[in-house]
Amino acid sequence: MNPNETLQLYQNKGQVKKCFGTEGNGAGEMILPHGISSTASDDIVVADCGNNRIQIFDVNGQVKGAFGSGGSAEGQFAGVFDVCVTSRGHIVASDTGNNRIQVFDEQGKFVREFGREESGPEWRDGELSGPQGVATDDRGQIYVCDKWNDRVQVFSEDGKFVRKFGFGTLSRPNYLSVTYYGAVVVSDWVGNRVPIFDGVGNGSSVIGIEEFHFNDPQGIATDQHGHIILCDGGSNQVQVFRPDTGELVCRFGSGMHKPQGVCVLSDGGIAVCDRDHHRVVIF
Template sequence: MRRCLTFSLAVVALVGAFSVVFLPVSAQTKATATNVPVIPHEPVANFFKNAPGIYTGENMGIATSSKGTIYIFHRAYETRLFEYSPQGSFIREIGRNNYGFAFAHSVRVDAGDNIWAVDEGTDMLVKFSPEGKVLMVIGRREDPIGMLSNMPGGGVFHGRNEKYRFGRQTDVAFDQQGNIFVSDGYFDARVVKFDKNGRFLKAVGTRGNGNLQFNTPHSIATDFQGNVYVGDRGNARVQVLDNDLNWKANFPNVGNPWAVCVSGGPGPKSPGKQYLYASNSWQDSAPAAGAEFTGEVYKMELDGTIVGKFGVAGKAPGEFATVHQM
């Protein structure tokens, strides 16, 4: 499982529209859920405090450790991974100029407080220890000559479904046994399971709109029982799989889920009652009309029953543009 950053602090990584236009996907849609209670929320202004000369670009991913440490994976003219204190003060940078960094997409923290950077530009997952040492890499970059004609994150859908190669993978999650689940991605359409040592176990999915088919699986989360929740963004639904990646259910009423998250830490102790969160994001003014029916984050029971929602599209404090990760 993954930690959700406390919503009263800094809930989301917000990005610009150009980061999500490389593949044709369904236009952002209005959620079909009706009569949903509104959950009050309040923004905390100026929470993050950067050191002089330290700036963030597009904040693609955000995650917290068991100690409350916050990690932001962002991209501007380069991809960088920053660490902050629980109070939002800048602590350090991790992995700068790492071979696996080119086009940040998400960051997660596992039960051992190891930091996992998901880079869609290099088709690589990079696992760092809490001290910042590289412990594992899954995936590999394209041949440098072959990449010359594409900017990081560029290219075309291939659906190659190879064991240890990705297609601009998007996110990662973990179960109680330490197994690794990857949503893959823009150029593939599948979910991949590896064991805790990075050994391939199984992959499911093809491109389409049936069960166990995906159209930009953009985010992934697990619960304490090991169920897997996939933000099937282009198909405007959350797909639920069991731990062996068999289909269980679809939640089709919360719009296009750009980000999903299950509350509670990744173990080993039971976090108690858990909730699923899904963002129906506005594509950051592209088109502007989308602001009329997007921007909200849904809180659900794990069976898909909606508890409530919070947020609207916009750029003012308390409003959301592209909620890319929670």
């Protein structure tokens, strides 16, 4: 896609199409929503972090389901930070306080967990410390920001360790996204930048060193053309970058406060967790 086509695609993205959610613990209410993802049918899956649950909405913001509660048993959370949906329709959630990943079917039924620390003070491959962002690729592999270990770990769909990368490059990674061509884009919280890795974890480029200075980079997504869509929590904006040059395409989102998770819907709409307003905004 050339620059003119990119500008045309994103020139109207600052307009709010839909907004839903308010503070509370009732159906459709949220407390500090963090991660967000969408299903094949464009249902919107939200990590309702402050309520230790996951809520599912249709594109009009109507509640279709909810599951989860506080705790450490199967299906319970100690801060559900992020969610993604696999090609099989399974919902993957980072259970940050319990140092694990949980997987559920489309109805919210528990399927499996993995990543919980078991070996003492040293974390081994496959074990997680404060996992946050999660993403999946077209093979069903699950990518996890292993935040306090400063790395990304990759697992098979059934939760077996595959590989790791990013140690020495990443500093408290928050969120990540896998592009259609297999690159892995990570929001590096302490480094205030966005490293981009190839499919096996080799670093290829970085956004944010000189050209752009982020302030609290958070949720990150990529569209079908590879454009990088980043929530910059400190500036309360969504920023869009070209995948080939890292050039800034546009900024939008005035009126949000601490935007967190972001995902792209099938019609090109961009859904964002407006964290401190306890709602979801679709642009």
